[in-house]
Amino acid sequence: MITTFLPIPRTLMGPGPSDVHPRILTAMAKPTIGHLDPEFIRLMDEIKVMLQGVFQTQNALTIPLSAPGSAGMEASFVNLIEPGDKVIILQNGVFGGRMAENVRRFGGDLVLLETAWGRAIDPEQLRSALQAHPDTKIVAFVHAETSTGVRSDAKSLCELAHAAGCLTIVDCVTSLVGCEVDVDGWGADVVYSGTQKCLSCAPGLSPFTMSERAASLTQTRKTPVPSWFLDMNLVMGYWGAGSTRAYHHTAPVNALYGLHEALLMATEEGLSAAWARHARNHEALKAGLEAMGLRFFVPESERLAQLNLVEVPAGVDEALIRRALLGSYNLEIGAGLGPLAGKVWRIGLMGYASRPENVLLCVSALEAVLAQSNAPIHRGQAIDAVQSVYASA
Numbered sequence: 001m002i003t004t005f006l007p008i009p010r011t012l013m014g015p016g017p018s019d020v021h022p023r024i025l026t027a028m029a030k031p032t033i034g035h036l037d038p039e040f041i042r043l044m045d046e047i048k049v050m051l052q053g054v055f056q057t058q059n060a061l062t063i064p065l066s067a068p069g070s071a072g073m074e075a076s077f078v079n080l081i082e083p084g085d086k087v088i089i090l091q092n093g094v095f096g097g098r099m100a101e102n103v104r105r106f107g108g109d110l111v112l113l114e115t116a117w118g119r120a121i122d123p124e125q126l127r128s129a130l131q132a133h134p135d136t137k138i139v140a141f142v143h144a145e146t147s148t149g150v151r152s153d154a155k156s157l158c159e160l161a162h163a164a165g166c167l168t169i170v171d172c173v174t175s176l177v178g179c180e181v182d183v184d185g186w187g188a189d190v191v192y193s194g195t196q197k198c199l200s201c202a203p204g205l206s207p208f209t210m211s212e213r214a215a216s217l218t219q220t221r222k223t224p225v226p227s228w229f230l231d232m233n234l235v236m237g238y239w240g241a242g243s244t245r246a247y248h249h250t251a252p253v254n255a256l257y258g259l260h261e262a263l264l265m266a267t268e269e270g271l272s273a274a275w276a277r278h279a280r281n282h283e284a285l286k287a288g289l290e291a292m293g294l295r296f297f298v299p300e301s302e303r304l305a306q307l308n309l310v311e312v313p314a315g316v317d318e319a320l321i322r323r324a325l326l327g328s329y330n331l332e333i334g335a336g337l338g339p340l341a342g343k344v345w346r347i348g349l350m351g352y353a354s355r356p357e358n359v360l361l362c363v364s365a366l367e368a369v370l371a372q373s374n375a376p377i378h379r380g381q382a383i384d385a386v387q388s389v390y391a392s393a
């Protein structure tokens with residue numbers, strides 16, 4: 001017999017979704033009102049202002065799309081590309097590969113530049129590609145590659161692209177609020193994110209922002225945007241300024257209550273405080289895991305604090321360890337993707353999940369299950385190592 005679904009509470013320390021803060025869950029349980037109700041429009045306006053804050057942008061076109069991060073990616077490409085446009089994709093993991101697939105599907109002329117998985121994109125690679133392809137219209141890359149735990153230098157990449165007269169698309173799904181995202185400082189044209197990573201909100205929305213330059217290109221393109229739902233010219237009829245909001249689609253009302261609360265919490269904490277918190281919990285996790293003898297996969301200067309790739313020790317069945325963590329401790333961590341499958345774990349410290357109690361749980365639970373499977377680790381030192389990071393000023 002089917003009855004009410006009651007999920008087992010888990011601690012979510014994978015690549016997303018991350019733990020949703022109770023304040024956000026409570027916000028989402030408030031009564032649904034109409035998506036054109038004047039009170040709802042007030043909420044939409046507040047969301048837009050707070051989104052501009054976390055993206056660090058003045059872009060008027062700054063809204064949440066009513067679909068997950070992948071829709072933000074698709075909206076970026078479908079609005080900017082016209083058939084035959086040359087697009088450089090800088091790929092260093094799974095999500096860059098999806099960007100390339102978007103270019104192919106929308107008729108762009110793809111130039112794909114690949115970087116080894118686990119390394120940041122090299123700006124020199126972009127510099128020479130722009131020289132070899134002076135007719136490039138768009139440059140796109142992932143700021144925080146969730147498949148590899150790597151942060152690339154978005155500012156340098158955007159500056160090079162703009163000097164060559166290109167527009168930029170930057171995936172900030174995992175970076176937003178977890179580390180610095182500075183849309184106007186970078187001069188990025190189209191930037192999208194997701195709600196279920198460092199915003200600690202429920203999955204299903206994609207914060208999205210577009211520069212004046214990119215928005216006017218979308219308005220004056222020769223061919224219509226080949227997606228009706230993601231055509232920004234139509235979406236802005238609902239989300240745009242003023243009281244003439246027109247029906248485009250029914251906004252996910254309760255999901256937007258959640259995003260409003262998540263943005264309010266990010267605003268209350270302050271962006272630099274949030275970045276510092278993510279960095280500190282990362283340091284504590286690293287100290288604990290390294291004391292156990294585990295190794296991080298990414299070179300230190302290119303690591304993300306919010307997503308940690310940890311090498312699986314030789315002879316250890318990584319899936320068995322993840323199952324034990326979930327079964328015994330209700331703790332979820334992520335598996336490796338693509339060429340890294342079986343070789344690494346992906347440990348997320350995103351948003352509300354980036355807390356000392358989660359770090360302690362993860363380090364101690366991992367030590368317990370690794371010890372139980374006779375993995376070659378040092379025992380009894382990890383907790384002290386974590387504690388010494390938190391004890392230092």
Ligand SMILES: *Cc1c(COP(=O)(O)O)cnc(C)c1O
Pocket residue numbers: 016068069070071073095142144145146147171173174194203204
């Ligand atoms: C999670 C993620 C996405 C996709 O977001 P969904 O909400 O799962 O559609 C895109 N890019 C990156 C870098 C991500 O981490």
